[in-house]
Structure formats: structure tokens, C-alpha cells
Amino acid sequence: MLFVEPRFFLFFAVVLTVYWSLRSNASRKLFLLLASIVFYSAWDWRFCAMLLALASADWFFALRIAHTEHPLTRKRFVSASLAMNLSVLAYFKYAHFFFSSTVALAARMHLQLTDPTLRILLPVGISFFTFQSLSYTIDVYRREIPPVPHLRDYLMFATFFPQLVAGPIVRPKYFVPQMASARTLTPAEIQHALYLFLLGYIKKTCIADNLSPYVDRVFDHPAPYSAASSITAAWLYATQIFCDFSGYSDMAIAVAALLGYKLVLNFDAPYLATSIQDFWRRWHISLSTWIRDYIYLSLGGRSATNRLLTYRNILLTMLAGGLWHGAAWTFVAWGGLHGAAQIIQQEFRRAVPVQETQDHWRKPLGWFLTINFVCLCWILFRAPDFPTALLMSKRYLFLDRGGTETIPLRLAAIGPALLCAQAMMRRLRVDDRICALSLNRFALAYGAAWALVLSLLPLGYRPFLYFQF
Amino acid sequence: MLTKTRIVRPIALFALGFATIATALHLAVGPTLALHADMRSEKLRLLADSRGHATSAAFGSSHIHYGFDPRAFDAALATTPQATHTINLAVAGGSQSEQRALALAFVHQLAAAPKPQPTTLILLELTAGANFTREHLVHPRAIDLYDWPTTRFVLHLTSPKMSLAQRTGRTAFALIAFTLHSANVGMLSSRLFPAPLDTNQLTAETIADRRGLLVEERRPGVLDQLRDLEQRMPPHPTITRGELLPGNRDLAEELIQADPSRSIEPVYIILPKISDLAHETIYSDSLPTSEGPIPILNLARPDLYPQLYAPELWLDDAHLAEPGARLASTLLAQSLISWQATHANPQAASPQAARSPEAGKP
Numbered sequence A: 001m002l003f004v005e006p007r008f009f010l011f012f013a014v015v016l017t018v019y020w021s022l023r024s025n026a027s028r029k030l031f032l033l034l035a036s037i038v039f040y041s042a043w044d045w046r047f048c049a050m051l052l053a054l055a056s057a058d059w060f061f062a063l064r065i066a067h068t069e070h071p072l073t074r075k076r077f078v079s080a081s082l083a084m085n086l087s088v089l090a091y092f093k094y095a096h097f098f099f100s101s102t103v104a105l106a107a108r109m110h111l112q113l114t115d116p117t118l119r120i121l122l123p124v125g126i127s128f129f130t131f132q133s134l135s136y137t138i139d140v141y142r143r144e145i146p147p148v149p150h151l152r153d154y155l156m157f158a159t160f161f162p163q164l165v166a167g168p169i170v171r172p173k174y175f176v177p178q179m180a181s182a183r184t185l186t187p188a189e190i191q192h193a194l195y196l197f198l199l200g201y202i203k204k205t206c207i208a209d210n211l212s213p214y215v216d217r218v219f220d221h222p223a224p225y226s227a228a229s230s231i232t233a234a235w236l237y238a239t240q241i242f243c244d245f246s247g248y249s250d251m252a253i254a255v256a257a258l259l260g261y262k263l264v265l266n267f268d269a270p271y272l273a274t275s276i277q278d279f280w281r282r283w284h285i286s287l288s289t290w291i292r293d294y295i296y297l298s299l300g301g302r303s304a305t306n307r308l309l310t311y312r313n314i315l316l317t318m319l320a321g322g323l324w325h326g327a328a329w330t331f332v333a334w335g336g337l338h339g340a341a342q343i344i345q346q347e348f349r350r351a352v353p354v355q356e357t358q359d360h361w362r363k364p365l366g367w368f369l370t371i372n373f374v375c376l377c378w379i380l381f382r383a384p385d386f387p388t389a390l391l392m393s394k395r396y397l398f399l400d401r402g403g404t405e406t407i408p409l410r411l412a413a414i415g416p417a418l419l420c421a422q423a424m425m426r427r428l429r430v431d432d433r434i435c436a437l438s439l440n441r442f443a444l445a446y447g448a449a450w451a452l453v454l455s456l457l458p459l460g461y462r463p464f465l466y467f468q469f
Numbered sequence B: 001m002l003t004k005t006r007i008v009r010p011i012a013l014f015a016l017g018f019a020t021i022a023t024a025l026h027l028a029v030g031p032t033l034a035l036h037a038d039m040r041s042e043k044l045r046l047l048a049d050s051r052g053h054a055t056s057a058a059f060g061s062s063h064i065h066y067g068f069d070p071r072a073f074d075a076a077l078a079t080t081p082q083a084t085h086t087i088n089l090a091v092a093g094g095s096q097s098e099q100r101a102l103a104l105a106f107v108h109q110l111a112a113a114p115k116p117q118p119t120t121l122i123l124l125e126l127t128a129g130a131n132f133t134r135e136h137l138v139h140p141r142a143i144d145l146y147d148w149p150t151t152r153f154v155l156h157l158t159s160p161k162m163s164l165a166q167r168t169g170r171t172a173f174a175l176i177a178f179t180l181h182s183a184n185v186g187m188l189s190s191r192l193f194p195a196p197l198d199t200n201q202l203t204a205e206t207i208a209d210r211r212g213l214l215v216e217e218r219r220p221g222v223l224d225q226l227r228d229l230e231q232r233m234p235p236h237p238t239i240t241r242g243e244l245l246p247g248n249r250d251l252a253e254e255l256i257q258a259d260p261s262r263s264i265e266p267v268y269i270i271l272p273k274i275s276d277l278a279h280e281t282i283y284s285d286s287l288p289t290s291e292g293p294i295p296i297l298n299l300a301r302p303d304l305y306p307q308l309y310a311p312e313l314w315l316d317d318a319h320l321a322e323p324g325a326r327l328a329s330t331l332l333a334q335s336l337i338s339w340q341a342t343h344a345n346p347q348a349a350s351p352q353a354a355r356s357p358e359a360g361k362p
Helices: A006-021 A024-043 A045-066 A072-107 A126-141 A152-158 A174-179 A187-220 A227-258 A277-283 A285-296 A307-325 A331-351 A356-382 A386-396 A409-427 A428-433 A439-455 B004-029 B039-049 B061-067 B070-077 B096-112 B148-155 B164-182 B187-192 B200-208 B222-231 B247-258 B323-342
Strands: B056-058 B087-089 B120-123 B237-240 B264-270 B279-282 B286-289 B294-297
Touching: A006 A024, A006 A227, A024 A045, A024 A152, A045 A072, A045 A126, A045 A152, A045 A386, A072 A126, A072 B187, A072 B286, A126 A174, A126 A285, A152 A174, A187 A227, A187 A386, A187 A409, A187 A439, A227 A356, A227 A386, A227 A409, A277 A285, A277 A331, A277 A356, A285 A307, A307 A331, A331 A356, A331 A386, A356 A386, A409 A428, A428 A439, A428 B247, A439 B004, A439 B187, B004 B187, B039 B096, B039 B200, B061 B120, B061 B323, B070 B087, B070 B323, B096 B120, B096 B148, B096 B247, B120 B247, B148 B164, B148 B247, B247 B286, B294 B323
Parallel strands: B056 B087, B056 B120, B120 B264, B237 B279, B264 B294
Antiparallel strands: B286 B294
């Protein structure tokens, strides 16, 4: 069930009606848990059982960790949680990748291995809910949060349907305290949530899904396309992936808000970033803070004495981040490139320290280099294999003129136009202004906007790109 | 919190905002049949390319798309005074609603032609489904068609003899599609991001002067399956009498009246399916209308046309292969000549001439 499908609207209308008609917080939480089970079961009820089993086990591990002071016992339980979640993730997401890579490596060493035919279905959102569950046991282990005493409450947190399948990854220390009291909603909050939902819907359906056929056309068979079309396709993909994922996040935040819960901001205009480090502070914030807190810091983080150690930690963290996105070497390479870029950036800053007087050229140049580097890396992210990525990258860098086939080049203007619109909206604080409208004016504008949005639907729902992660 | 009185006004304003913009967009989008809609778009290109050449056309679903060969049909009529140049404008997965839209587009194109055309045959599939399949409800092929006249036409394709579920389903589909059409769902997107025509499909339908006939290779093993299927059929089919619906009559009359200055002659046709060997549906040989009787040429009659059921003529159990299409189209033409001969009055020998207020009335 996708947020853009008519059946979700029906489902959510029922959920909202029942949820707000319930009086006690306990019954609301129980109802939300049931709604989440129904939501996830719409894909596959068997994986719903697995999700509940994993969450229950993590709840139990966390209780055991909290109820003992014995370091070894605490370590055993947190290790059990880590092993369980990572094994599930490894089996469902990486088993095929591991076997095929081993067979390929053996073939290079002139050893013949048979690739076992694995028929493993990937549970939707597995990377999200395993990371979320892991952060809970680790936070309890680090004594950053107390354990959730009631299983029902923990299951509600772990399966909360607005963010279950594609994030944002919710941290327990942010979400669990909200569950303590019955949620309330003001008309202004409703207005803001409705605005955010519409914004997300526009990004996903009107922009990302309409661009998708052009991107697919070039990336699926790049050889006959011209360099200009390849560059256009790369820009379109950058637009598509941002609108697709941030659109989903916006809708998830809005759906949660209509239930009275706040989720963290997941995107903060990442294509306006002036450095790669800045980009990662703005792109998929819930994931980048997760890998910072649980991988980068666990590896030692920034070393005061040894720069190489810091760089190693950055590189390993970004490689893991790349692998999280998908079981393919192209994703690993994508993460590696972003890690390398951050290291180069840090070295450059050491060589040419930032001075305020340089802002007028340094920021525009930084933005130009960052956006183009990010687009170049998206090629690797989207391409089905390295040869395709190499061909597309050469064309992006004007090293290959390509063929004669084209896609409409006017589409190249969409990305820059949307970027300008985003910068303007931030400067003019459009969301604040819309939410400050009277309810009547807001309703009139909202109706008009939906009429426009429906006419821009691409007809034929495409799943959210980030579902595959 | 919001009170009941505070909520009514915003809802009314929401509806007002929606309706205002939807109306403006509807006017801005223009003719919706021109918007891209998969295979229909290739057929519309074929129609545009046939301007000035085609004098007749066949419409309907995949049965006609695969099963009507314009070359064979024209060849069989070539020696008669009613020689035609026919194109196949049927679309796989099509419906009565789509058949109506394409047939009207064909007649309007003829009407715009400067030179008078000879008599025009409009071959319509009598048994095409009223609507598209459920999967095609939220699809340009449905949404772009269902204006109010189309919806009303589909509503006339029900009868009290149908089951309640069928009647409700037909009506609900038409009304939902009409709502989506009125809300312009996907139309602006189709204008801004037009999908390209499928050039492979277009080539496949025009190569060797196919004029819209869809030809495919039979999948391996299908021939044996068809032989096996035919062997399992009962020796004699059960026979039921098919019902003619008010919508069938409406469409024929609408097409004739769309261009009164020309000789538009609708003809209802039915092509065979292998399942006819078990269940045969028979129809009267003409449909009475205010414009006179309309021929009904039913080839789904194993008792009359046993030669059409040879497995080698079939692509699968519902669609004819190219040799089958050739034979069926020749038989259709012969059947039409025969119908004209038997229904002719002393004044003339064409279905249109046979249209007198009395002719064909039950």
C-alpha cells in the first residue's frame, strides 16, 4: 500500500476516524499497532509476523540489558540483538550478492563454483526497520534511554506505519517520549500536515513519476543517446530521486503529524549544499545521523591525533552507507566516492583555510562542484552496472559525444527550475505563510491545488525508489 | 478543536477551488482523444495517415485487431459496386466506449474531407465489452474517453436481463471513469510529458499493407493445445440467443447522423472464438434502428462456418492468426454481399437503401 494509492486514502480515512474517536492513549496506541499490522500485511503478511518477532525480541533484549549491571551480560544481549538484526538483513538483502560475488571472485582465480539459485523475497523496508530496532537496543545499552516497559508500546514504535517501509528512521529517544501522553492536534498543525502531504504528493507523483520514463529510457540503453541527452538524464535522475524520496518523507511526516506524532526532518534542501559534508547534513538526515552515531562514532569518529584514522573511519562509514542502499558493487563504489570526496575536501580545507573574504567565490564554486559531483555519483547509483556508469560518466564530463538519439532537452531545465523554486520558497518562508492562512482561504487554495495535481498524475503508480533499500 | 459548523464552510470552499481549477484545466487541455493512450495512439496515427484513402474501417477489441484483414475484405468486395479501401482501427483490450470514440473520429475525418466519399462501411464489433477491464480504469484509455455522452452511451449498454452484478459493474465503471475524466486526471501530465508512439507497433501494423491488422507469431505449443481443446469440445454446442442492447442501436444511429450528407453504413460483426464450439450465441441478422436495419454478420457460428475452426487458423483460443483473419474477412465480405441481396428492396441493393421506416422492424 503506497501513500499515493487510492486504497491508502481509504485506509487512512478509516484509521483517522477511529483513532481520534478513541478516548484513552492506551487504546489509541493499540489501534495504531493494529493499523500498522494491516498496512504492512498489505504487502505480505508473513513478513509482518517476522517484523513483530524481531521487534519483540529486541524489546526483550533491551529489558534484559537494562535490568542488569553486569557488563558481560549487557554485552551479550546487545550482541544478540546486533547478530539477530544483521543476520536477517544479511540473509534477505545480501545473501545473493555475497554468493554471486564469491562465485565471480573464484572465477577470476580460475576456480569453478556454482552460484546457488536463491529465491529470496526482500521484505519491504527491511533496511529501515532493522536499523531502527538496532538503534533502540544500542541506545539502551549505552544508557542513553530507558527501556520501554510495555511490549505493546514498543511494537507500536517499531511498526509505526507512516515511516515503517521507507523512513525517516525514527530514533527511540525522540519518538518514545511522545507516546507517554495522548496526542492532540491544533487546526494550525492540521493545516501544516495537509500542506506537507500535498507537497510530498506533488514531488512524488507530479515530478518524480513523470520524469521516470525519460530516465529509464536513457539509463536502460545509453549507447545510442547523445551526450546532451545523457547529461539531461543524469540531471533528471538527480531530480527524480530527490523528489521521490523527500516526497515520501514529507508524506510520512504529514501522516504521522495527523496522528499527533512528530517525525524528524529528513531532507533540508540538499542540492543547495556547498560541500559534500554539507550535502550529507541535508540528505536523508535520519540515515546519515544514524550511520554517524552507530558506525562512525563506534569506529572511533574523529581522531585528534591521527588524521589517517579519521579518514579510514569516514571511508568505512560511507562504504557501509553505500552498501545499505543496495546489494551491488555500484552502491559500494558510490559510497566510497562520497567518502573519498569528504576526505579530499578536508585536506583541501587544511591546505586552503576558509576565510570570510573568500565567501563570494568560495560558496558558489563549492555549490557548483558539489552539485555536479553529486549528479556524477548518481549515475553510478542508478546505472545497472559499471560499464553503463562509465559510459554515462564520460558523457557527463564531455569525454564522449555519444550517439544521435535524444530525449527532449527542454527537460534539462526542470531540475534547475525546481532548485530555484526551492530556494525561493525557503527565502520567502512559503510554508509558514500557507499555514498562516485562514482555514477558509487554505481550503480554497488546497482544493485548487488538488485539481492541478490530479491533472498532473502520470497514470500508473511507480513504487517509491527507496522501497528497494 | 474544529466544530461541525466550522468544518462545512472549508469543505465547500475546497470543492469550489477544485471545481474552478478543474473546469479551467478541462478547457485548456482540449480534445482528450488526442492525448497519448497506448495502442490507441498508434491507431489514431494510422487514421490520420489514411486521410483521403480509407473509405471504410473496422472497430472493436483484440478479436478484430487480430482477426480482421482489410486486404482480404477489400479484395472480396472489389468486384461489387461497393468497392472499399478499409483500415483496421480496432484496439486490443478495447471496449464499446473506445469503439464509439474511434468510429466517430473516423466519421469526423471523412466529414472534413473535401472530396465526397463513396459509401462508407463502419464495421463495429457487436460483442466488445462495454467498458475496459478493471485494470484500465485509472488509465488514459478510459479516463480520456468518458465524457458525458460516452458515459450515457455505456449506461445504455445494460439491460434488465443482465445480472445485478454485471449491471452495477458496468454502471459503476462508467461513472467512476466519468468522474476521473471530469477531474482531468493525468491529462495535463499527458500534454507536458507526452509518451512517444510505439514505432515498432506502428511498423508491425502497417508493413505489407496490413492497414492496422495485428499479426503475431503463434507461441510454441499453442497449436497442440488448440487441437487438444477442440477435441475436448462437446459434439454440439449449447445455443443461446444474444441480446441487442439500446446502446448498440444508439451507436449506429449516432454514426449515421454524424454526417448525414454521406452514406455511412454501420455493420455489426462478430468474429469467432474457439469456445463457440461449446457455447454458441445466435443473433437476429439485423438491428432495427430509426435509420433502417443494420446488418449483423455473425461468424461465431460453427454450424455455418466450420472452416473457421481449424486450429491452424488460430493464434490462441480467442484470436485468429493471419490466415484465419484472411479467411474470416473474406467470409465477412461475402456475408455482407449476401445480406444486401436478401435485404435489398426493389429500389436499391445496399443496406442504406434498404433503410426505410418499415424495413427490418421486428
